[in-house]
């Protein structure tokens with residue numbers, strides 16, 4: 001059996017689950033206050049007994065390339081090795097791991113600026129926690145595609161001034177689904193989503209923070225596109241809009257089903273959304289429109305093939 005086939009065969013059976021999306025407000029310059037507020041909202045979300053809770057991109061620091069090196073923390077996660085929370089140098093990781101354990105839910109900890117000590121590189125990194133006794137850190141995703149855009153008169157943003165892009169696709173298994181990860185601008189690159197979906201992910205979740213120029217046009221369009229191209233559930237979770245911040249987030253955290261239907265959408269303020277994820281919609285979409293079996297890799301290449309080598 002090929003590596004790709006064996007990864008696919010080990011995908012968890014897709015079961016119904018409840019997702020909580022925290023559109024976090026009050027993200028400011030005070031990191032301790034950001035962490036305290038995020039913890040309170042995670043516990044609030046946990047009271048509704050979700051299976052999986054998601055925070056937004058850059059939840060512990062203001063969003064901007066000048067801030068990333070200042071707020072960056074050493075996480076020290078090594079793929080395939082058990083992570084020791086007690087010895088972690090990251091205050092954000094410690095808070096998130098404890099909160100996951102307290103709520104009994106899986107937790108996608110949005111993203112935080114991360115400094116890799118061996119290289120001094122700074123990444124925009126998503127961390128994921130299981131709710132087991134140790135509240136363990138199970139995987140990380142480093143934003144692969146850096147948000148470098150320049151729309152004259154509207155928005156110029158250059159994450160690459162201080163960040164380095166990640167070099168791998170990321171996913172994790174829970175008892176209810178295999179979940180693929182990306183961060184914000186990653187959504188514009190369909191290949192990343194395709195690779196995760198073809199590796200058996202039933203849902204893709206990208207913490208994000210779109211802006212006021214592209215948000216109204218592309219935020220929903222891109223999520224519905226990735227959901228329909230891949231016949232998967234798709235969700236992006238944004239910070240709330242903060243008029244006093246240097247970067248105005250679009251908000252509108254959202255979950256979309258595999259037919260492209262928007263199941264839940266926030267406004268622009270702080271809000272927690274809950275949505276029931278139902279495998280039947282996933283199965284019906286794939287049975288009714290069988291594109292997963294109709295691909296023509298004799299005509300175009302399979303982007304997920306490189307991953308399995």
Ligand SMILES: NC(=O)CCC(=O)C(=O)O
Nearest residue numbers: 147184185209210211214
């Ligand atoms: N945080 C981001 O990556 C923002 C991406 C964005 O706004 C876009 O238009 O793409």
